Amino acid sequence: MSADRQHPDGGDLHTPRGPLDAGGHELQDQPPRTLVPAVPEVTAHPSRTLWGDAWMRLRKNKLAIAGLTWITFIIIVTVSADLWVPQNFAEPTSTEFASMQAPSADHPFGTDRIGRDVFSRVVYGARVSLAVGILAVSISLVIGLALGSLSGYYGGLLDAFVMRTADIFFAFPYTLFAIALLAVLGPSYRNVFIAIGILGWPSIARVLRSSILSVKENEYVDAARAMGASDLRIMLRHIMPNAIAPIIVYGTMSIGGAIITEAALSYLGMGVQPPTPSWGGMLSEAKALMIPAPWLTVWPGFAILTTVLSFVLMGDGLRDALDVKMKD
Amino acid sequence: MGSLLEVTDLKTHFHTRDGVVKAVDGVSFSLAEGQTLAIVGESGSGKSVTALSLMRLIADPPGKIAGGRILFRDENVLEMSDEQIRSLRGDRIAMIFQDPMTSLNPVFRVGYQIAEALRLHKGMDRKAANARAVEMLELVGIPNAPSRARDYPHQFSGGMRQRGMIAMALACDPDILIADEPTTALDVTIQAQILELMIEMQQRTGAAIIMITHDLGVVADMANDVMVMYAGRQVEYGTTDDVYYRPLHPYTWGLLDSLPRHDISEKGDLCPINGQPPSLIDIPSGCAFHPRCPYAKDVCRTDVPELREIEPGHSSACHFSGEPEFTRDVMPCSADMEVE
Numbered sequence: 068m069s070a071d072r073q074h075p076d077g078g079d080l081h082t083p084r085g086p087l088d089a090g091g092h093e094l095q096d097q098p099p100r101t102l103v104p105a106v107p108e109v110t111a112h113p114s115r116t117l118w119g120d121a122w123m124r125l126r127k128n129k130l131a132i133a134g135l136t137w138i139t140f141i142i143i144v145t146v147s148a149d150l151w152v153p154q155n156f157a158e159p160t161s162t163e164f165a166s167m168q169a170p171s172a173d174h175p176f177g178t179d180r181i182g183r184d185v186f187s188r189v190v191y192g193a194r195v196s197l198a199v200g201i202l203a204v205s206i207s208l209v210i211g212l213a214l215g216s217l218s219g220y221y222g223g224l225l226d227a228f229v230m231r232t233a234d235i236f237f238a239f240p241y242t243l244f245a246i247a248l249l250a251v252l253g254p255s256y257r258n259v260f261i262a263i264g265i266l267g268w269p270s271i272a273r274v275l276r277s278s279i280l281s282v283k284e285n286e287y288v289d290a291a292r293a294m295g296a297s298d299l300r301i302m303l304r305h306i307m308p309n310a311i312a313p314i315i316v317y318g319t320m321s322i323g324g325a326i327i328t329e330a331a332l333s334y335l336g337m338g339v340q341p342p343t344p345s346w347g348g349m350l351s352e353a354k355a356l357m358i359p360a361p362w363l364t365v366w367p368g369f370a371i372l373t374t375v376l377s378f379v380l381m382g383d384g385l386r387d388a389l390d391v392k393m394k395d
Numbered sequence: 396m397g398s399l400l401e402v403t404d405l406k407t408h409f410h411t412r413d414g415v416v417k418a419v420d421g422v423s424f425s426l427a428e429g430q431t432l433a434i435v436g437e438s439g440s441g442k443s444v445t446a447l448s449l450m451r452l453i454a455d456p457p458g459k460i461a462g463g464r465i466l467f468r469d470e471n472v473l474e475m476s477d478e479q480i481r482s483l484r485g486d487r488i489a490m491i492f493q494d495p496m497t498s499l500n501p502v503f504r505v506g507y508q509i510a511e512a513l514r515l516h517k518g519m520d521r522k523a524a525n526a527r528a529v530e531m532l533e534l535v536g537i538p539n540a541p542s543r544a545r546d547y548p549h550q551f552s553g554g555m556r557q558r559g560m561i562a563m564a565l566a567c568d569p570d571i572l573i574a575d576e577p578t579t580a581l582d583v584t585i586q587a588q589i590l591e592l593m594i595e596m597q598q599r600t601g602a603a604i605i606m607i608t609h610d611l612g613v614v615a616d617m618a619n620d621v622m623v624m625y626a627g628r629q630v631e632y633g634t635t636d637d638v639y640y641r642p643l644h645p646y647t648w649g650l651l652d653s654l655p656r657h658d659i660s661e662k663g664d665l666c667p668i669n670g671q672p673p674s675l676i677d678i679p680s681g682c683a684f685h686p687r688c689p690y691a692k693d694v695c696r697t698d699v700p701e702l703r704e705i706e707p708g709h710s711s712a713c714h715f716s717g718e719p720e721f722t723r724d725v726m727p728c729s730a731d732m733e734v735e
Binding site for chain 1: 452482492499515
């Protein structure tokens with residue numbers, strides 16, 4: 068110890084030297100092994116596509132896969148409903164005392180106040196919910212992508228105009244704005260997704276704009292311009308693919324959001340009109356009967372919960388999967 | 396027939412909130428076929444803006460080419476339509492950027508990106524363009540090019556990416572290759588390889604090169620002519636031999652003295668140029684270099700020195716250049732000088 072204190076440099080040098088010597092001896096013992104070049108490993112890496120890589124990463128995310136499975140299941144059930152759902156969702160079953168029956172073999176989810184089969188109503192309600200979710204988000208995407216990309220790419224006055232318009236949309240409480248729009252358009256299935264779609268574009272435009280703002284500073288955008296690419300080409304081929312990942316994530320999650328909004332609007336009576344079943348509408352009808360007939364609220368509530376959760380989990384998984392820099 | 400590129404009195408200004416930034420203020424030079432011109436200067440001296448102006452790649456606003464003439468094969472680039480300038484970019488004049496890590500698009504295969512230029516300018520179909528891309532990658536020394544062309548940029552190392560960029564820039568067989576500090580982001584051994592590659596490719600394709608750098612060591616082997624810039628203006632312009640062996644401007648002297656050299660005694664201290672380059676919004680009166688110049692006299696504070704031809708083909712923008720007793724040997728180390 069005292070020697071180390073007198074010569075701190077020497078002491079420092081000696082400590083790491085021990086293990087190094089040991090390593091050196093080991094190497095000398097087995098020289099042939101280290102002489103085998105590792106070249107084949109370097110060159111033989113699989114050259115997958117970007118989307119292939121993303122799918123590989125997504126597959127490892129169990130929650131995202133659970134979400135994807137559930138969504139696929141619901142879509143299959145909904146699309147094929149006409150082929151196998153026995154009861155009519157709109158008409159009461161013919162039995163006289165069929166109203167508010169508890170779940171049974173005939174009616175697995177029970178019947179509602181006027182004797183309609185809850186199971187078939189939940190299945191057909193999925194049509195409305197999924198259609199509204201997907202169509203509304205599609206509308207938001209079309210408007211949001213167009214305005215967001217122009218805004219982010221060209222900037223200046225156009226950007227200011229688009230973003231201030233978006234601010235105006237953000238200034239009103241979302242649900243209140245939707246109700247006001249539906250009051251003008253009239254409550255109907257079609258108008259619900261139009262209203263939700265119109266209200267959704269500002270967020271999409273904003274997310275895309277900020278994404279483009281950061282992507283367009285990259286040198287490969289300058290390089291593309293120096294190569295003689297046109298604005299449109301730079302936008303579509305070079306900026307968009309690098310800026311689109313957050314939109315895919317946000318879009319997936321907002322399908323869940325749109326389903327919730329549709330449920331809320333239908334609950335308030337501003338959405339899909341009876342007798343067309345929708346999950347929100349079913350909750351609304353059942354709210355007074357929660358104690359005598361809990362199955363009326365449980366099933367549509369469960370359907371909303373799981374579907375929205377599935378979209379959110381999948382969006383979350385996509386965010387990780389689409390990040391090129393995240394290597395495993 | 397004139398030279399390949401003839402730039403006269405080029406002025407590129409940026410209109411910012413704080414005022415007009417004269418990033419390039421009256422630069423003139425010419426470039427002959429197959430020659431190499433080096434543009435040298437500190438950060439912010441206007442080197443890159445000069446290069447970007449040649450291809451009209453200055454973002455407008457805030458930038459604006461305020462004056463001058465750029466003749467490429469006797470056609471004024473500044474008067475071309477957008478269509479014409481786009482067909483020039485990448486095809487006749489190509490560019491390599493500083494940071495190879497970000498100058499390739501991460502979502503496309505390297506081969507595809509090289510092929511893109513060919514399909515755009517040469518009208519090649521996908522197959523021919525891909526074959527040519529592989530050929531280019533082979534030329535720039537990427538081993539196993541056919542399979543490497545199918546890689547994404549993140550599977551390439553920094554040096555390989557810069558090789559890929561060179562392949563992309565040279566794919567269309569351009570007349571001029573502009574290299575904006577192509578080796579700054581690379582380590583020293585890779586730097587040497589890339590420079591060697593550029594010289595080799597120049598011999599092969601006959602392209603003229605405009606090399607932008609702040610490293611005088613880089614240009615010595617490569618350039619035929621050197622242009623030294625300071626605060627948006629040319630301070631010295633001549634052949635490489637002239638500028639290296641008979642430099643005329645005190646700023647060039649300072650640059651050369653601040654270079655570590657192995658042929659001079661190791662004990663000798665480096666002699667840096669004192670102070671900072673000026674803000675281009677508030678350029679010093681008279682000679683922009685006078686606050687840092689050990690020779691500055693009254694006339695330097697008031698009169699802007701014109702670029703004068705001191706010897707044939709060798710010009711300098713200093714009031715005293717050409718005076719017999721005004722030579723580099725008498726230059727004191729400016730680091731010892733007090734900057735006002």
